[in-house]
Amino acid sequence: MSGYELADYEPAQRADYLGLLQGAWGDLALSGEEFDWWFKENPAGSLMSVARVQGRVAGVASHSLFRMMLGGEERIGSFSVHATTAESARGLGIFPALESKHEERAQERGVAVVLAFASKPTAPIF
8 A cells, every 4th residue: 555546636626736846846836827738729739647555646747748859750758747746745756757657658659868857865766
């Protein structure tokens, strides 16, 4: 038993997602307009998921998809972005589970490359 469940993001969870980012990043967190630009308005799409602990959103993560040139060919790339876990749920393995889910989904969609830049706490995961 992991203590959490993973689910695809739904627009009704926008406030939960933004709230977790705000809690983690304060004034540096995405605004609602920036959130919409990264995900809702992204023409190539995105992969977005949440983790729930006892029914509440306790973790969020996304991959934004982008068209890029690789070896002279237009391909889709995926960029791991805007992830955090509620302080009360840290240590449960939520971020690695969300990241793995997105990497698997990206592969299923034919994504050619995943870009991710680790912070000190996430370096072992990547």
